[in-house]
Amino acid sequence: MATPATVHAHAPQGFIRKYIFSLDHKVIGIQYYFLALSAVFVGMLLSILMRIHMIWPTAVLPLFGEIKPETYLALMTMHGTIMVFFVLTTAPQGGFGNYVLPIQIGAPDMAFPVLNMLSFWTTFVAYMFMLAAFFVVGGAPLHGWTGYPPLSAIQSAGPGEGLGADLWITSIAIFCIASLMGALNFITTTLDLRAKGMTMMRLPLTVWSWFITAILGLLAFGVLLTAGILLLMDRNLGTSFYVPTTMVNGAMTWHKGGSPLLWQHLFWFFGHPEVYIAILPGMGVASQVLSTFSRKPIFGYRAMVYAMLSIGFFGFMVWGHHMFMSGMSPYSAFAFSILTMCIGVPSAIKTFNWLGTMYKGRIRFQTPMLYAIGFVSLFVSGGLSGPFLAQPVLDIQLHDTAFVPAHFHLIMGVAAIFGIFAATYYWFPKMFGRMMNETLGRIHFFITLAGTYAIFMPMHYAGLAGQTRRYSQFTEVAYLQKLIPLNTFITYAAIITIAAQFIFVINLFWSMFKGPKASDNPWEATTLEWTTATPPPHDNFGGVTPVVNHGPYEYGVPGAPKDYVMQTDPASVTAH
Amino acid sequence: MGLALMALIWLITLVSTYFFVAKTWWLPVGASAATAWIDKQFALTFVIMGIVFLAAQLSLGYIVWKYRDSPSAAPVQYSHGNNTLEVTWTVLTTILFVGLNLMGSNVWASQRFDPPEAGAVQVEVTGMQFAWYFRYPGPDGKYGKTSPNLMDPSAGGEAAVGLNTTDPAAKDDVVTGTMYLPVDREVDLSLRAVDVIHSFFVPQLRFKQDAVPGLNIHMHFKPTAIGEYEIACAELCGLGHYKMHGMVHVVSQEDFDKWLAAREAEKQ
Numbered sequence: 001m002a003t004p005a006t007v008h009a010h011a012p013q014g015f016i017r018k019y020i021f022s023l024d025h026k027v028i029g030i031q032y033y034f035l036a037l038s039a040v041f042v043g044m045l046l047s048i049l050m051r052i053h054m055i056w057p058t059a060v061l062p063l064f065g066e067i068k069p070e071t072y073l074a075l076m077t078m079h080g081t082i083m084v085f086f087v088l089t090t091a092p093q094g095g096f097g098n099y100v101l102p103i104q105i106g107a108p109d110m111a112f113p114v115l116n117m118l119s120f121w122t123t124f125v126a127y128m129f130m131l132a133a134f135f136v137v138g139g140a141p142l143h144g145w146t147g148y149p150p151l152s153a154i155q156s157a158g159p160g161e162g163l164g165a166d167l168w169i170t171s172i173a174i175f176c177i178a179s180l181m182g183a184l185n186f187i188t189t190t191l192d193l194r195a196k197g198m199t200m201m202r203l204p205l206t207v208w209s210w211f212i213t214a215i216l217g218l219l220a221f222g223v224l225l226t227a228g229i230l231l232l233m234d235r236n237l238g239t240s241f242y243v244p245t246t247m248v249n250g251a252m253t254w255h256k257g258g259s260p261l262l263w264q265h266l267f268w269f270f271g272h273p274e275v276y277i278a279i280l281p282g283m284g285v286a287s288q289v290l291s292t293f294s295r296k297p298i299f300g301y302r303a304m305v306y307a308m309l310s311i312g313f314f315g316f317m318v319w320g321h322h323m324f325m326s327g328m329s330p331y332s333a334f335a336f337s338i339l340t341m342c343i344g345v346p347s348a349i350k351t352f353n354w355l356g357t358m359y360k361g362r363i364r365f366q367t368p369m370l371y372a373i374g375f376v377s378l379f380v381s382g383g384l385s386g387p388f389l390a391q392p393v394l395d396i397q398l399h400d401t402a403f404v405p406a407h408f409h410l411i412m413g414v415a416a417i418f419g420i421f422a423a424t425y426y427w428f429p430k431m432f433g434r435m436m437n438e439t440l441g442r443i444h445f446f447i448t449l450a451g452t453y454a455i456f457m458p459m460h461y462a463g464l465a466g467q468t469r470r471y472s473q474f475t476e477v478a479y480l481q482k483l484i485p486l487n488t489f490i491t492y493a494a495i496i497t498i499a500a501q502f503i504f505v506i507n508l509f510w511s512m513f514k515g516p517k518a519s520d521n522p523w524e525a526t527t528l529e530w531t532t533a534t535p536p537p538h539d540n541f542g543g544v545t546p547v548v549n550h551g552p553y554e555y556g557v558p559g560a561p562k563d564y565v566m567q568t569d570p571a572s573v574t575a576h
Numbered sequence: 577m578g579l580a581l582m583a584l585i586w587l588i589t590l591v592s593t594y595f596f597v598a599k600t601w602w603l604p605v606g607a608s609a610a611t612a613w614i615d616k617q618f619a620l621t622f623v624i625m626g627i628v629f630l631a632a633q634l635s636l637g638y639i640v641w642k643y644r645d646s647p648s649a650a651p652v653q654y655s656h657g658n659n660t661l662e663v664t665w666t667v668l669t670t671i672l673f674v675g676l677n678l679m680g681s682n683v684w685a686s687q688r689f690d691p692p693e694a695g696a697v698q699v700e701v702t703g704m705q706f707a708w709y710f711r712y713p714g715p716d717g718k719y720g721k722t723s724p725n726l727m728d729p730s731a732g733g734e735a736a737v738g739l740n741t742t743d744p745a746a747k748d749d750v751v752t753g754t755m756y757l758p759v760d761r762e763v764d765l766s767l768r769a770v771d772v773i774h775s776f777f778v779p780q781l782r783f784k785q786d787a788v789p790g791l792n793i794h795m796h797f798k799p800t801a802i803g804e805y806e807i808a809c810a811e812l813c814g815l816g817h818y819k820m821h822g823m824v825h826v827v828s829q830e831d832f833d834k835w836l837a838a839r840e841a842e843k844q
Contacts, residue, residue: 070815144812150789151772151814157705158814244790247727247738248771249705260773260788294643300657325775325810327767327788330688334681341673348669349662351632355639356661360653362645365577373640377585380632381592384625387673393617393680396610396784397603400775400810442577446584453588461601466779470812476819477808479604479779486601556652563652 011538021121023113024538028120029099030431035120035127036091039082040417042131044498046079051491055484057473070159072472073142077160078134080145081168084274085175086127088416092281093217094123094182096423097210099431101186103529104204106195106546108539111188115181122178129171133164141165144470146271149242149263153234156249166235169228176225179217186214195528197548201305202567204527204552205298208305209284212312213277219316220273227266234258264326268319276315278412279379280308282419283350286375289422290354291553292525293369294361295563298553300353307346307353314343324392325399333392340390347383351376361556366523367441371422374449375415381453382411385460400470403463406456414452421448421504428511429518433535436515440507444500451497458490526566527552549573578644585637593630596622607801607826608781613683615782621676692796696762697832699755702737703767703774703787704729706816708807709737712750712836719766720746727770737770750839755824758832759802767793775811778824786811799826 012018022028052059053067053075060066067075102110110116133140141160143152151157152165190203190211203211233239234255242263243255291298298304320328320336354376363369385407388394398404428436467474467483474480474487521530528548532541546568554565557573565573595601606615643649700711700719707729713719720743727738734741734751741747757763767776769787777784783797809820827835 069818073815142815148773151812157772245724246771246789247724250729252724259790296652297654297656299655300662303657303662325784326786327791327793330684333684337677338674341677344673345666345669349666352665353657355635356657358639358643361643362649362652363578363640363643364645370581373581377633377636380629384629387625387676388621391617391621391677391680393614393683394621397614397779397782399784450584450588453592457592461595464603465601466604468777468808468810471818473818477806477821479806556654558654
């Protein structure tokens with residue numbers, strides 16, 4: 001097998017080359033992880049400010065003052081954008097994918113280490129551009145994370161649609177470039193750098209999920225990049241891709257002949273696969289953790305792989321279900337709707353197989369397992385509201401109501417975050433050489449699971465009652481005023497749940513320096529990262545090239561000396 | 577730990593289900609011809625998804641408790657899965673999801689593909705930051721020409737939608753800030769937007785449609801109960817999105833005629 005040209009047995013010694021501009025996928029993975037960690041706290045802070053404003057619109061907050069409706073929309077836009085791009089895309093793929101994938105396939109590094117470093121630092125630049133939007137004249141844009149033109153294309157359409165919007169689009173464009181580089185690296189690495197014996201059907205499901213995510217990223221981010229460049233041109237170079245003849249703020253714009261729906265098609269062609277970019281790695285982690293802690297092979301390995309492949313495949317054919325109310329041809333709604341329902345099938349298969357994996361197992365309840373079980377619960381809850389929204393006739397009532405944020409927060413938001421938590425508690429010992437605190441982990445889990453449901457279940461009820469999305473306050477519409485008590489409950493639930501996240505942060509940093517030393521394989525797991533030292537040496541396996549003899553989830557094998565068979569164990573251990 | 581986890585998952589499941597079943601917060605009472613169909617499809621989807629939700633969550637809770645590790649636990653059943661089961665649940669979910677979808681499709685089709693009934697009342701809805709305007713073509717049944725160059729949103733009324741008053745067809749056009757509709761008569765709606773995208777949403781009428789700059793979107797629906805219904809903008813349109821609010825007054829045909837005649841008289 002090929003090896004990356006720039007991997008050396010010994011790590012560079014200078015601080016800058018070792019920790020800042022490192023070529024080591026493990027360092028880069030941790031860099032991505034901490035970038036996402038900082039972003040998730042920014043995103044959570046924004047959400048709590050939004051929730052407070054919705055309930056107490058005239059409240060004067062320390063440091064922030066009174067939040068105006070336009071500020072609310074800016075908070076909302078930045079919350080969505082930062083969470084989707086810099087948390088849900090960055091942590092599972094850039095963070096854990098980078099750290100774990102090369103080790104799990106037995107490679108010394110990613111295929112293109114320099115490209116890997118470049119994609120992280122490009123992501124970092126994108127993040128700086130995004131944050132800068134807060135600090136320019138007019139502030140951050142108010143057009144939502146979906147950025148529908150003409151609102152996002154015309155400077156006079158609202159506060160924040162000036163320089164703030166330009167920075168926002170530029171940031172996303174830069175992020176697309178970073179993601180494209182990352183995707184190429186992941187795909188090449190998975191295809192070319194697998195150790196001897198690591199056939200595709202012996203890959204851990206985590207590797208499959210990162211691999212499929214990378215393919216989705218490669219196909220989706222290019223489209224968003226193009227769409228973003230066209231939007232920048234509409235704003236600054238006098239083109240009219242997205243804007244027809246319009247009058248904004250009492251003045252005619254120069255535009256003519258553009259189509260606002262063009263943006264929606266391009267955006268959602270990216271936007272729907274993006275949902276799977278966020279959730280697929282979580283599915284991979286859930287599979288890995290459920291099997292490990294149930295001490296049982298994954299139920300239906302091949303079915304899991306085919307399910308992920310078909311989710312990825314169908315994911316590119318359903319973007320129109322975001323546009324049933326957009327004025328798009330009502331005939332096309334049939335096709336988008338049926339294809340969307342089809343995507344429910346592989347999702348259901350995965351759920352059945354996760355339950356099948358735990359069934360007749362011997363479940364160990366360490367924190368990673370708790371989060372994987374929570375992932376399954378959230379995946380079911382968030383998934384089952386999908387068939388409502390996928391039916392155009394029900395979408396008439398539910399589109400752009402609180403039912404939609406309830407649905408996508410449960411599934412691509414919190415379920416994906418539970419995947420990240422499971423991954424953190426699971427791989428932390430390997431990454432930092434120490435164990436995290438179990439008691440804190442359990443407390444964190446129980447509050448977070450209960451809190452998540454307390455926040456997002458009531459949003460379904462509010463949506464059914466017709467509560468429109470993206471309203472900064474409910475004072476102007478009579479029927480919305482009746483929903484204020486329900487929203488007050490949600491706000492309190494959000495405050496408690498967000499406060500509980502500090503338990504996680506304390507656990508993370510305390511354990512990093514003070515946690516008990518971890519052994520090489522603390523979970524008695526089978527995949528390759530647990531065969532090497534903790535933390536792994538610079539070239540991952542200390543000059544040894546692992547040889548793989550077994551599938552990834554050989555637990556409870558009859559006749560084997562232990563209750564698990566590592567992938568590198570000699571073939572003679574079992575008959576399999 | 578297994579017991580605590582089962583208890584929490586079951587509790588969440590049952591409490592969540594309770595509020596759906598009790599309909600503490602629910603769809604507002606419908607007031608249009610489409611209500612019966614839409615609400616029936618809603619109910620069907622709720623029952624099916626509710627059963628799947630309960631079955632999946634309750635068995636998840638049960639499995640984590642039942643198969644918890646302990647010194648006395650039964651040995652693990654070594655299995656890589658079961659192809660018959662995989663095929664069975666794949667086929668069943670496909671039938672369920674696709675079937676459910678097809679059942680709802682005829683409502684969508686009848687509302688969107690068929691033309692409005694003869695004698696439908698024509699109304700043009702125009703959305704702009706942050707107000708709705710409604711135009712009735714008057715006795716001639718023809719909308720007068722509008723032009724973006726004539727629009728003056730600050731003036732309101734006819735000027736706001738850019739009505740060209742020199743066009744003969746515009747002479748009898750009525751532009752208002754409140755929508756009046758006759759009950760039990762189909763409405764032939766034209767939707768326009770002058771600046772950014774808005775969305776015309778009336779929960780009781782089970783009606784929502786985006787208004788998009790550059791497009792003139794035709795829809796039809798039939799209000800079936802006299803009453804006042806709120807319009808809420810359902811597409812983010814700028815800082816005043818939350819207060820882009822309007823009213824639909826569904827009245828008897830007689831009251832509607834009187835109201836329209838009074839507006840025509842005001843105009844002269």
